[in-house]
Amino acid sequence: MLKKISTEQLVPGMYIADSGISRMENPYLYYAETDATVELINRILRNGFKEVFIDTERCRPGLIAEDTGFASALAGGGAYAVPDIPITVEMQAAKSTYSGALNQARTFMDSIRNGNTPELRQAEPLVDEMLQSLGRNPDALLSLCKLRTQDNYTYTHCINVAVLGIMFAKHLGFSASVQHATGMAGLFHDLGKSMVPLEILNAPRDLSADEFAVLREHPGMGYDLVKQISGLPPEVSLGVYDHHERSKGHGYPRGLSAGDISPAGRVLAVADVYDALSSRRPYKDAVMPHRVLGIMYQIRNKDFYPGYIEHFVRLLGIYPVGSVVELEDGRQGVVSGSNSAAPTRPKVLIMLAKDGTPLKPEEKDINLGECPPIQRCLPAGASPIDPAKAFNLE
Secondary structure (H helix, E strand, C coil): CEEEEEHHHCCCCCEEEECCCCCCCCCCCCCCCEECCHHHHHHHHHCCCCEEEEECCCCCCCCCCCCCCCHHHHCCCCCCCCCCCCHHHHHHHHHHHHHHHHHHHHHHHHHHHCCCCCCHHHHHHHHHHHHHHHHHCHHHHHHHHHHCCCCCHHHHHHHHHHHHHHHHHHHCCCCHHHHHHHHHHHHHCCHHHHHCCHHHHCCCCCCCHHHHHHHCCHHHHHHHHHCCCCCCCHHHHHHHHHCCCCCECCCCCCCCEHHHCCHHHHHHHHHHHHHHHHCCECCECCCCHHHHHHHHHHCHHHHCCCCHHHHHHHHHCCCCCCCEEEECCCCEEEEEECCCCCCCCCEEEEEECCCCCECCHHHCCCCCCCCCCEEEECCCCCCCCCHHHHCCCC
């Protein structure tokens, strides 16, 4: 069944039956008989389309045409806030902070696995450093979250969730104390996995029902550890406890619904899923960040607190820092800065000319919003560009 909708209502997974224009008259602007992807929705909006026809019977199950649309999640945001410190300057401090937090996470989790009780309060200064670095230039730590791929996922995931959790809590307008508690909870959110057998934790296959039941106990075990630490606000232990709870009550370990989940738990649920899907694991390749956001948007009403995914999309933009992209004019580069005022037009460090020739340092264009629009995000291996080298992270 065909239905005409506004392009602002397009959602990834809808099936575009007709763009309403003739292929003969406009072959390069013609869209029909195709699934709506994040890239295609962006292109349709850039080309000025106002309406399209969708086939409701061929849309992904569960999508509603009257939905506000993935595109609307990109609206608003106000003027772009220029960071206090350039990313190239802040990167050195961010690297030190990330490495320190990584060592701390490794120490905590290995200590628990060996039957010891770690001094978790030692993480407080590290979370303070995260807050300070994110305040100077959030893109530096954010890029490290996606480019530090050589380290063990178990540890890097804790750091990444803490960084994303702080950023998101700040974006949502939470107080500095809640931001700090969310960062602590993010750092500790998987401590309970230290008590899960390694053969279950690292299994390169689907878990059995019994194995998954053991894994589902890790939020509760982490909560029991953290709540014993005197002086920590209860929001920290509750964030650990609630990060796998889901808005419709089908999460674990307590099956809480949206209104009963702690603020830190709501925030960390988003950060945890985003980092898990966009990270490379022994048994799966990383999903490109812009595709992860599309996936999370599709399940937002079931899994996440109302409105949170829309805000998360605005925070990160369609092309998060560290993404390798190709512009419409054929040049390639790395996303080096976010743009809350126009999430589809981030700051891009151009690395390759149209013919693939590396550019000289003085030729690399990093002017926000002045580059041609992004044509597509390139998967790993599709470009000779190494984002880690671009940010001097080798």
